[in-house]
Amino acid sequence: MDFLSNPVVLSRMQFALTAIFHILWPVLTTGMAIYLVIVEGLWLKTRNPNYYYHARFWSKLYVLNFGIGVATGIPMEFQFGTNWAPFSQSVGDFFGSILGFEASMAFMLEAGFLGIMLFGWERVNPVMHYLATIMVAFGANLSTFWILTANSWMQTPAGGNFVEGNFIVKDYFQAIFNPFMLNSVLHMFFATLETSLFVIGGISAWYIINKRNTDFFARSFKIVLAVTIAVAPLQLYIGHSSGEQVYHYQPTKLAAMEAQWETIPAGQSASWSLLAITNEKAEKNPWEISIPHLLGYIIEFKPKLSEPVQGLKEWQPEDRPHLLGLIYYAFRVMIAIGVFFAGLMALSVLQWLRGKLSSENIWQQRWLMRGWILAAPLGYIAVESGWIVRCVGRQPWTVYGQIRTVDAAANLPPGEILSSLLSFASIYILLFCSALYFGSRIIRQGPNLELPVPGVDEEAGLDLTPAEHKPNRRPVEAQQ
């Protein structure tokens, strides 16, 4: 148990644990916020109360996730200081200011309008409420933008140089729009959206298959399906171009993703490894199944590459990423899920076109619905896998090519890190179980279709005057 006395390993474990746990919650809230904007917009446009009930029902799951997302996000920011002080001091000039932008531009926007979105239905007029929902969604996605900008910069640092170990920004524009930034932001944007869509679709499918509120949930199922038509293929495309960027900018990571020990010279056929057992000590894969020419097709749409693919042996062991099997399989799991999502979408669209998804007979599509229920948790696994490839594959660097992880970590007493790590582990297990328990309870209870619809006068249509302030009454939403 050597690692228990190694502060770098312990700090990495803590960062990995807190990051892996944290991302579970904002993934849903950022993506679902867009869905909430869609249904509330449909409600304002059509005045069909069903859309209002959709907004109310899904926001129950939303707020459950939101609380945990906020609570687990704070350790992420503070850990840069507590456990990675040398890193913070060296790149704070740029990296810290980006986190500051995220907090003030995005996080506060989300927090500042969340109260109105959740509890303000009776207190502001519907248009103002809709504006609040849009601000929450915008704030959440702006967070994605800044966080992915900061992380992309760690992958492909640009826009300045290191002077005596400290990064000095020369050109903010270049640093923000670093090579990885655009693809990474889009990849994560679509990841949160796609995960949320399949969660909403999966839960809707569960109601449909159980013939509970079939009409109601056929509606959300179709909204979700309509959006995935664009999202699922686009995500595959962006994922693909992200992979190409790794090939150009982070050759060690690409070699690890492919468990490629030997360099494939330019002009030779490049096969793509499908399954393998890796052995880091022997520097080879004792067992492997690969598909001939496929890597060539993936990278350049032809069997033979014009540039070499460098193998891991090109670098000294201390300059290569480790945990090879993890990186290799995480990458394949992510791709498999992305392809499965696209296939499920295509199949569902086919059934839709054949008229099999009408609210009378959608429940007969049992296998399709089961597929969607199965898909509900997969987005999370894909997101986690992708981040593992991205950040474990970046090793041994914290800032690729510039700051090694061993130099980025603070030299803390191992016992100190171990105690916070164990505290995090036990608290997060408790939170995870509680969230599953309460989440499934909300789902089993189902939507409340009895709630009074605010601001709508049957005769006159939308009433745009602000709701009267009733100081001695709880808003209607409290009386559920």
Added chain:
Amino acid sequence: MESLEYFLPQVWFVILALFLFLYVMLDGFDLGVGILSLTSSSEERRGILMTSLSNVWDANETWLVIMGGALFGAFPLAYGTILQALYIPIFLMIFGFIFRAVAFEFREHANRKFFWNIAFGAGSFLAALGQGFALGAILQGIAVDDAGHFIGGTWDWLGLRSILVALTLIQGYVLSGSTYLIMKTEGELQNTHYLTAKISAVTTFIGAVYLTITTPIFYESARDRLFTQPLVYIFALIPLLGTLLIFLLLRSLYLEQERIPFIWTILLFLLSFLGLGLIVFPYIIPTKITIYQAAASPSSLVFMIIFIGFLIPIMLAYNIYQYIVFRGKVTGGNYGE
């Protein structure tokens, strides 16, 4: 350029103080309400206490996240050193935040609310305690080498002085929470918090007096600077104003005014902040590292003023709007959904 290197860190010192003040003022009453909930006699009362915070706690806590990000960007050296030195208090605070945050939703859905009641109250207490220790430790001094890197031990933050600061801060939060609840509740519940406000006003005052008297003795550099003219007049004014404010606060509590006590409390916090700022300036790690030594490059500071500084009025505007939307008394025990 020379003057810019002094001017920009000073601007950021003020902006950071503003963020921290907003945080202490706003989340201070949240944490105070949380601590007070530990003494609530009924489930219904606890429900009202939590409802009074349900729509604001998150935005209030965000001021600390903004302060953290801005400190990280504007004074990277201080961010790394201070947080590493305060490892245990920071994580106490974070664990407290986690319990406090999830308690809102989980308690609402739970049949047996006991555990989440404790999570809310004890989480708030833990967060306040961590913050108090952190503040106390910074005032106590952090051991750094010439380059400003932390060289102290795991338990350096713990000392008689930091315990006193923590206790005083908790009293201050309880006072702030009590006066907030006087505003947001009525009847029996309001009466209870007139009482808690009076008690905590006195205990806060005792702690503050002790800390005010001992601090200039503690810091040689602060003493030298503060006892020169004209600063000595300002510095002498602060305890006088503080005593006056405590008197006004107690008077408004006896007169059973509803909003005025909260305003006096905020002014008390503001005054303490000014006092602390005067003592600490120009240090960011008191008496070792100045804001000029810890500052990021001037171009970064300018860039951050553009992206964060100009957002401050906008952030304040929509936060105030949210308070206006949810003004008035809270009566229902449901946290709401």
